Amino acid sequence: MNRRRMHGVMAAGCAGALALAAATAEAGPKYVFFFLGDGMSASQIQATEAYLAKVNGGSETDPNVLAMNRLTMHGGAYLGMQTTYDDGSLCTDSASAGTAFACGTKTKNGVIGMNTGCTTSYYSVAHAAQHFGKKVGIVTSVSLDHATPASYWASVPSRNHMNNIAYQFTRTGFNFLGGGGFASPTGPKTTGDTSYNIWNELASQGYTVLSNRTDIMALSATPMDKVVCINPWLQDSAAMPYAIDTPTGNVTLAEMTQVAIDCLKGHPGGFFIVVEGGKIDWACHANDAVAAIKDMLAFDSAVAVAADFWAQYPDDTLVIVTGDHETGGMAIGNARLGYGANYAVLTNQICSFQYFGANQWPAYKANNPTNGQTMATMNIEDEADGEAKALFETCFGLVWTNLNAFDKERLENAYDKSLKLGSPNTALEDSILYGGYDPMVVTLTHIVNEQAGIGWTSYAHTGQPVPVIAHGPGAWRFGGFYDNTDIAKKIAAILGYTGTLPVAK
Ligand SMILES: [Zn+2]
Secondary structure (H helix, E strand, O other), rough: OOOHHHHHHHOOHHHHHHHHHHHHHHHOOOOOEEEEEOOOOOHHHHHHHHHHHHHHOOOOHHHHHHHHOHHEEEEOOOEEEEOOOOOOOOOOOOHHHHHHHOOOOOOOOOEEOOOOOOHHHOHHHHHHHHHOOOOOEEOOOOOOHHHHHHHHOOOOOOOOOOHHHHHHHHHHOOOOOEOOOOOOOOOOOOOOOOOOOHHHHHOOOOOEEOOOOHHHHOOOOOOOEEEEEOOOOOOEEEEEEHHHHHOOOOOOOHHHHHHHHHHHOOOOOOOOEEEEEEEEHHHHHHHOHHHHHHHHHHHHHHHHHHHHHHHHOOOOOOOOOEEOOOOOOEEEEEOHHHHHHHHHHHHOOOOOHHHHHHHHHHHHHHHOOOOOOOOOOOOOOOOOOOHHHHHHHHHHHOOHHHHOOHHHHOOOOOHHHHHHHHOOOOOOHHHHHHHOHHHHHHHHHHHHHHHHHHEEEOEEEEOOOOOEEEEEOOOHHOOOEEEEEHHHHHHHHHHOOOOOOOOOO
């Protein structure tokens, strides 16, 4: 089913859902989906729809064309807005944000499922779902022990205690875990972490681990009750690849979501399924709009799977879509184009910053040793074989002769620093220009994004409020302006919990 039709399916059901919400909200829906775009706020959503409008043959600024290219998530009947600050920062991280919307309490940056002092541990709404008779599935495009999924079961003073996070999962009894792999499955990730063999712990608790496409997809026909699904190719930090880099033979986020549904839907009590699009955030950290947009589309395709399910069981299915914070300070509009936009330039980028930085650019460096040259003598402009210029054009659509003097100057500076220094970026100027990234790689995406009319202010998260979209019975609770801790409280109420949050373990 295509994206546009999916939007129609959800939008057409709005009137029915409104009546249904009033009649049955207190009973609680049998099936609850919580979709979390990590780093996704209004800018990421709008940029993706503008991109869709452009690639589907229209203009990114034509209101009629934009309306035809709405994301599936925008078919939701209720829209709200959440504040995301944590205990100590206007700009939350994914650990404190996850603790807020999973457990219903503020904590400090880096802490999962505990209070700021790390003296009390809390249950999450996934525990509540399990308590009230639902099966629990958690899907993420990043590693399974990453902060967002971990917030649904783990209590750790540091999100980097990834071995401990994975170990705590093995004791949950949750039914489905799928996406990336484990970042530290056989030993401590960092000081203070545990040292369990996660594979042994999973096996001892009755979990089956699947890691090839055939076995994972077969779950749709032959469901398992306790299963962990790991995508065949893990690109970076045990995460699924960026959508733009995904080779055939992998499992998409949408496919993983479908498999989770098929494993859990036969249960009489229904399910609670969390799906995280985790690399929207990673792409935005690196200020790579194209990689972010492609991961947004993959995330929205997973929402479309839930929308299809909603269309089958509209009286029993609630779909919630939101983000945990904005990342990168992404802006629709920038100083270079003012009121203009030119998203056509985005269509020429063929891979993510990550892929280019791990493949083409290291290969170029190996092929072009700096030897005794100085920064003053190394110039892209003067390169005899034009290898660098060709790479910029092939991978990012940047044609050297079309670039202005300022673009060329920035590329020349980044080229020198990348080849001679790598990416320590210790000088203040370099840390602002390049963040923690390779100067060459991030300058290339900066110029592509600038030409499109997309701005960036940060390599970290920002404190912008984040939209919340909901559809189905109980969705009415998500209208309005509220805090991220209220999301856990609303979900807990929908699941049947009548007390207050957080709940200490
Ligand atoms: Zn982040």
